[in-house]
Amino acid sequence: MLELVIQTENLSKSFGKTRAVDNVNLSIHSGEIYGLVGPDGAGKTTLMRLLCGALHMDNGKATIAGYDITNQAEHARQQIGYLAQRFAMYEELTVWENLQFFAEVRGLPSKEWVQRGKEILEFVGLEEFAGRRAGQLSGGMKQKLGLASALVHRPRILLLDEPTTGVDPVTRQGFWQLIIRVVAQENVTVLISTPYMDEASRCMRLGFMRQGKIFLEGKPRDLCAKLTQQIYELQGRPLQLLRQIAAKHAAVENVQMFGGRLHLRIKRGQAKTLGRLKSEIRSAGAIVDHLKPIDPQLEDVFIALVEK
Amino acid sequence: MSFETAMEIVIKAENLTKRFGDFTAVNSVSFSVQKGEILGYLGPNGSGKTTTIRMLLGLLTPSAGSIEVLGINVQQNPEPVRQQVGYMSQKFSLYHDMTVEENLAFYAGVYGIVNRQRINAVLEEIGLTEVKRSLVQNLSTGWRQRLALATSIIHQPPLLFLDEPTGGVDPAARRAFWDLIYQQVEQGVTALVTTHYMDEAEYCTRVGIMQSGRLLALDTPQGLKKSMASTTIWDIHATPLLPTLTRLEKHPNILLVRLASDHLSVITAKDMDKKSLEHIIEQGNSKCVQIEEAEPSLEDVFLTLAGNN
Amino acid sequence: MYNRLISLIRKEFIQIIRDPRTLALTFIMPVMMLFLLGYAATNDVRNIGLVVMDQDQSPSSRRLIQAYLNADYFKLSGVVFSEKELRARIDNNTARAGIIIPPGYGKTIAAGKTAQVAFILDGSDPTVASTALAAAVLIGQAHATQITSERVKKQGLSNMMLLPIDVRTQVLYNPGLVSAYYMIPALIGQILQFLATMLTATSIVRERERGTIEQLIVTPLKPWELVVGKLTPYVLISFLDTLEVLAAGVLLFRVPINGNLILLLVLSGLFLITTLGIGLLISTIANTQQEAMLTTMFTILPTIFLSGFFFPLAAMPTWLRLISYAIPLRYFLIISRGIILKGVGLSSLWGEVIALLIFAIAVMSAASLRFRKSLD
Numbered sequence: 001m002l003e004l005v006i007q008t009e010n011l012s013k014s015f016g017k018t019r020a021v022d023n024v025n026l027s028i029h030s031g032e033i034y035g036l037v038g039p040d041g042a043g044k045t046t047l048m049r050l051l052c053g054a055l056h057m058d059n060g061k062a063t064i065a066g067y068d069i070t071n072q073a074e075h076a077r078q079q080i081g082y083l084a085q086r087f088a089m090y091e092e093l094t095v096w097e098n099l100q101f102f103a104e105v106r107g108l109p110s111k112e113w114v115q116r117g118k119e120i121l122e123f124v125g126l127e128e129f130a131g132r133r134a135g136q137l138s139g140g141m142k143q144k145l146g147l148a149s150a151l152v153h154r155p156r157i158l159l160l161d162e163p164t165t166g167v168d169p170v171t172r173q174g175f176w177q178l179i180i181r182v183v184a185q186e187n188v189t190v191l192i193s194t195p196y197m198d199e200a201s202r203c204m205r206l207g208f209m210r211q212g213k214i215f216l217e218g219k220p221r222d223l224c225a226k227l228t229q230q231i232y233e234l235q236g237r238p239l240q241l242l243r244q245i246a247a248k249h250a251a252v253e254n255v256q257m258f259g260g261r262l263h264l265r266i267k268r269g270q271a272k273t274l275g276r277l278k279s280e281i282r283s284a285g286a287i288v289d290h291l292k293p294i295d296p297q298l299e300d301v302f303i304a305l306v307e308k
Numbered sequence: 309m310s311f312e313t314a315m316e317i318v319i320k321a322e323n324l325t326k327r328f329g330d331f332t333a334v335n336s337v338s339f340s341v342q343k344g345e346i347l348g349y350l351g352p353n354g355s356g357k358t359t360t361i362r363m364l365l366g367l368l369t370p371s372a373g374s375i376e377v378l379g380i381n382v383q384q385n386p387e388p389v390r391q392q393v394g395y396m397s398q399k400f401s402l403y404h405d406m407t408v409e410e411n412l413a414f415y416a417g418v419y420g421i422v423n424r425q426r427i428n429a430v431l432e433e434i435g436l437t438e439v440k441r442s443l444v445q446n447l448s449t450g451w452r453q454r455l456a457l458a459t460s461i462i463h464q465p466p467l468l469f470l471d472e473p474t475g476g477v478d479p480a481a482r483r484a485f486w487d488l489i490y491q492q493v494e495q496g497v498t499a500l501v502t503t504h505y506m507d508e509a510e511y512c513t514r515v516g517i518m519q520s521g522r523l524l525a526l527d528t529p530q531g532l533k534k535s536m537a538s539t540t541i542w543d544i545h546a547t548p549l550l551p552t553l554t555r556l557e558k559h560p561n562i563l564l565v566r567l568a569s570d571h572l573s574v575i576t577a578k579d580m581d582k583k584s585l586e587h588i589i590e591q592g593n594s595k596c597v598q599i600e601e602a603e604p605s606l607e608d609v610f611l612t613l614a615g616n617n
Numbered sequence: 618m619y620n621r622l623i624s625l626i627r628k629e630f631i632q633i634i635r636d637p638r639t640l641a642l643t644f645i646m647p648v649m650m651l652f653l654l655g656y657a658a659t660n661d662v663r664n665i666g667l668v669v670m671d672q673d674q675s676p677s678s679r680r681l682i683q684a685y686l687n688a689d690y691f692k693l694s695g696v697v698f699s700e701k702e703l704r705a706r707i708d709n710n711t712a713r714a715g716i717i718i719p720p721g722y723g724k725t726i727a728a729g730k731t732a733q734v735a736f737i738l739d740g741s742d743p744t745v746a747s748t749a750l751a752a753a754v755l756i757g758q759a760h761a762t763q764i765t766s767e768r769v770k771k772q773g774l775s776n777m778m779l780l781p782i783d784v785r786t787q788v789l790y791n792p793g794l795v796s797a798y799y800m801i802p803a804l805i806g807q808i809l810q811f812l813a814t815m816l817t818a819t820s821i822v823r824e825r826e827r828g829t830i831e832q833l834i835v836t837p838l839k840p841w842e843l844v845v846g847k848l849t850p851y852v853l854i855s856f857l858d859t860l861e862v863l864a865a866g867v868l869l870f871r872v873p874i875n876g877n878l879i880l881l882l883v884l885s886g887l888f889l890i891t892t893l894g895i896g897l898l899i900s901t902i903a904n905t906q907q908e909a910m911l912t913t914m915f916t917i918l919p920t921i922f923l924s925g926f927f928f929p930l931a932a933m934p935t936w937l938r939l940i941s942y943a944i945p946l947r948y949f950l951i952i953s954r955g956i957i958l959k960g961v962g963l964s965s966l967w968g969e970v971i972a973l974l975i976f977a978i979a980v981m982s983a984a985s986l987r988f989r990k991s992l993d
Contacts, residue, residue: 037478038478039450039478039480039481040448040449040450040477040478040481041448041450138353138354139352139353139354140352140353162476165475165476166353166472166475166476166504167353167504168351168352168353168355168504168614169352169504169506169607169610169611169614170352170610170611170614171352171353173566173567173611176567177550177553177567180549180550180567181550184548184550195476195477195478195479195482197479197569198568198569199569201569201570202567202569202570220570239511240490240494256483257483257486257507257510257511258507259506259507259510259529259605259606260510260529260530298569299479302478302479302480303479303480303483306478306480307480
C-alpha cells in the first residue's frame with residue numbers, strides 16, 4: 001500500500017465571511033501528481049498556503065508525511081517545497097546565490113547544500129548560468145530557478161501554485177518534463193494547480209474546486225466519463241456563423257470553440273433531434289465538414305461544471 | 309460592403325525594429341492588418357510582442373522602420389491615433405483602491421466622455437454591473453480582466469490592442485472573455501491580440517508567430533497548419549511516458565516530440581509509417597498502447613517554428 | 618480638455634481619500650514638527666541648573682545668590698558644602714553651573730575691597746555654556762556696579778560719580794527673542810518643500826510601478842494635463858498645510874503676523890511651483906517609490922542646514938554660503954520671515970522673489986522636458 005503523504009480532514013479557512021477553503025478532505029499518495037483545477041477564487045491558492053504553513057487553518061486537521069501541520073509545523077515544513085504563484089527571487093543575486101539563500105534559510109549546512117545545489121542546477125539545466133544574475137534570466141529560466149529553489153532541501157512534497165500561468169508553450173513543455181522527472185527520479189509527490197486543461201489531463205488525479213470545496217475528484221479519464229451529456233464536434237466555415245446557428249438549436253445546451261472546431265454539448269436524450277442542424281447550417285450558406293459525437297475532453301467537463 | 313472597405317488597412321508596419329542597447333527586441337518586422345480582423349500574436353515571453361504593440365501605440369520610438377495606424381504616422385502624430393485605439397496592457401492598468409465604476413468613470417472622463425449612459429452601457433455590455441461598487445483590489449483576476457477591457461473600449465475605438473488579456477484565468481473565464489472580444493469585432497472593431505494559448509490563436513483571423521524579435525510566420529490558422537504538409541503528426545500513448553519521450557527526442561528521424569495532455573505528440577517526416585515508429589518506440593523498454601495519425605494543431609506549428617530557431 | 622482634467626483630479630482625490638492614513642499623516646506631521654521646533658528645538662537658554670556653595674553664609678553672600686536667581690537664566694538646583702560635591706553635581710548632570718562664595722566674602726565687601734567669587738560651568742553644550750557664561754559675567758558685573766554705587770552713596774558723594782556710559786538695547790521684531798517666532802515662518806517653507814516634493818514624486822512613480830502610467834499615456838491626456846491634474850491635489854494639500862501651520866503658530870505660539878497675509882500666500886504659491894517641479898523632476902528619474910522617497914530626502918536634507926533654517930547663513934564659511942544661493946528655500950525663508958516677523962512688503966523682497974521666479978521657471982522647464990508621454 002502506498003504511503004499517504006498529504007492528508008487533510010475537514011480543512012477550513014475563512015477570510016471574513018468568505019469560506020476560502022471549506023471542509024476539504026484530501027488524500028494524496030506518495031509519487032502522485034495531483035492537480036487542482038477550478039475557477040478563479042475557488043480557493044486553490046489558499047489550500048496550498050494552508051498546507052505549506054503560510055496560513056493557519058481555522059478548523060480541521062492536516063498531516064504532511066505523517067507530521068501534523070499545527071503541532072509539528074517545523075517538521076512538516078521541512079518536507080515541503082513550495083513554488084508560489086508569483087515566485088519571488090532576488091533579482092540582484094546570481095542563480096547560485098539565490099539557491100544558497102533558499103538552502104540556508106531552510107537550515108542546510110554548506111556541506112550538504114553545495115553538492116545538492118550543483119546537482120539540482122544540473123537537473124533543471126541551469127548549471128551554465130550559475131553565475132548569472134536572476135534578473136537577467138529569461139522567463140523560462142526563472143521558472144527553472146524557482147523549481148530548483150523549491151527542491152534544494154530535498155523535499156518529499158512539491159506544492160506548485162499555477163507555475164505555468166503566463167508562460168509560453170515552449171517553456172511549459174520543458175517545465176512539465178522536469179516535473180515528471182522530479183516525480184520519477186526524486187520520488188517527490190506533486191500537488192499542482194493550473195488553469196490549463198491539457199496540463200490537468202497530465203495529472204494522475206484531479207480535484208475540481210469551487211467555492212472552497214473539492215466537489216469532484218478522480219483520474220482525468222474517469223472525470224471525463226462523468227459528463228452525462230454528449231459532446232459533438234462540429235467543423236466547418238465560417239466559425240462565427242456556425243456558432244450562432246448551433247447555439248440557437250433546441251437540442252444544444254452549450255457551444256464552445258475548441259481551436260478551429262466547435263464543441264456542442266447536447267441536452268440529455270436529445271441527440272436524435274440534432275439531425276436537422278447540418279441542413280440548417282448549409283441553408284444559411286455555411287460549410288459543414290463534419291458533425292460527429294466525440295469523447296468529452298477535460299475542458300468540456302470543466303466548463304460544464306463551472307456553469308452550474 | 310464594397311471591396312474597398314473590405315480591404316481597408318488599419319495597421320501597416322514596415323521593417324519595424326527596436327533595439328535596447330545591444331539587445332534587438334524587435335527585428336525588422338513587417339505586417340499589415342485589415343479592418344475587422346482579429347490578428348493573433350503568438351510567441352514566447354520576451355519574443356517582442358509587447359514591444360511591437362508599444363511601438364504601434366507610440367509608447368516606444370522604433371529604432372528603424374515605419375508604422376501607420378488608421379492611416380496616421382504614429383511617430384509623428386501619436387495623439388490622434390491614441391484617441392482612436394483601445395489598449396489593454398498585460399498589467400491590467402487599473403487603480404486598485406478605486407471601485408469598478410470609479411475606474412471606468414475615470415477613463416471615460418479622460419477621453420472626454422461625461423455621459424453616464426455610456427458608462428452604464430459598457431458596464432452592462434461587459435457584464436460588470438453586479439460588481440460596479442466593488443473595489444478592484446477585492447476582485448478576482450477574471451473580473452479585473454473584464455474591467456480592463458471595459459476601460460479600453462469606453463471611447464468606442466475602432467481598433468483594439470489586447471496584450472495577453474487572458475493570462476491567469478480559468479478556461480471558462482477565458483472563453484467568456486473571448487466572447488466579449490467577438491462582440492466587439494462584430495460591431496466592426498479590429499483587434500490585435502497577443503496570447504500564450506494556442507486554442508485562442510485558432511479563433512483569430514490570422515496568426516503571427518514571433519520568436520526572438522522576428523516574425524517567423526503570419527497566416528490564417530489553416531494556412532499555418534498547411535505549412536506542416538511535409539510532415540506527419542502522431543498521437544502516441546505509450547508507457548512509461550518520459551523515457552519514451554527521451555528516446556524519441558534523440559532519434560534522428562523524429563522532428564519533434566512533446567507532451568500533449570496525457571500522451572505524446574510526435575512530428576515526423578511524411579515518409580515515416582506507423583510500423584517503423586512503433587519499432588523505434590519498442591526498441592527500449594517502452595510499450596506502445598496506441599499510435600494514430602493526428603491533424604496538425606497550431607501548437608505543433610508553433611513548437612516546430614519556435615523550437616527550431 | 619476641461620473634463621479630462623477634472624476627471625484626473627477627481628481620481629487623484631478618490632485615491633487620496635482611500636488612503637486615510639497617509640492623508641492623516643500629511644496633516645499631523647506639520648503640527649508635530651511645529652511642536653517639536655517650538656518647544657524642544659528652542660535655542661533660548663533658560664533655567665540653567667545652578668548649585669550653590671556658600672562658605673560665607675552672610676547677608677552679602679545671600680544677596681549675590683539672590684541676584685543670580687532673580688534672572689530667569691538660572692534656577693537653584695541645590696546647595697552643597699564642598700567643591701567635590703559641586704563637581705559631582707555637574708558631572709551627573711543635576712546642575713549645569715556652580716557658584717562658590719569663599720568664606721569672608723561679606724567682610725571683604727564691607728571693607729570696601731574686591732571679593733573673589735568662583736563660577737564653574739559645564740561647557741559640553743556650547744550653546745548653553747556661552748549663554749550661561751555671558752549671563753554669569755553680566756549678573757556679576759551688575760551686582761558689582763550696584764555695590765559700588767551703594768558704597769559711593771554711603772560715602773556721601775551721591776550723584777557725583779555715575780557710570781560714564783549706560784547702553785540701552787532695543788530688540789526689533791522679536792523683542793522677547795522667542796525661537797518659535799523665528800522657526801514658524803521657516804517651518805512653512807520646510808513643509809511646503811518636503812510635502813510637495815515627496816507627494817508629487819511618489820504619486821507619479823506609483824503610477825509607473827502599478828503600470829497605470831502606460832494606460833494614461835495612450836489616452837488623449839496631454840502631458841501638461843497629466844502634470845497639472847496630478848499636481849493640483851497636492852498643491853491644495855500643501856496650501857492647507859501652510860494655513861494649518863500659520864493658524865497653529867498664531868493660536869498656540871502667539872506668533873504675530875506683521876505683514877500682508879495675501880502676499881505671503883501668493884509668494885508661497887510661487888515657492889510651491891519650484892518644489893512641485895523638483896518632485897516632478899524626481900519622478901522622471903526614480904523607478905520605484907522607495908527610490909523617489911530617498912531621492913527626495915537626498916535633495917531636502919542639505920537644505921535644512923544650508924537654507925538658514927536652523928543655522929544662520931552669516932556664520933557659515935564663504936563657500937557654503939555660496940552653495941546656499943542655489944537653494945530655493947533660502948529665498949523663501951527670507952520672504953516668510955520678512956513678511957511675518959518684520960512686516961515688510963514686496964519692495965524689500967523683490968530680490969528674493971526674482972530668484973524664486975528664476976528657480977520656478979528653470980525647474981519646471983527641466984521637468985517638462987524630461988516628462989514625456991512615452992516609455993522610452
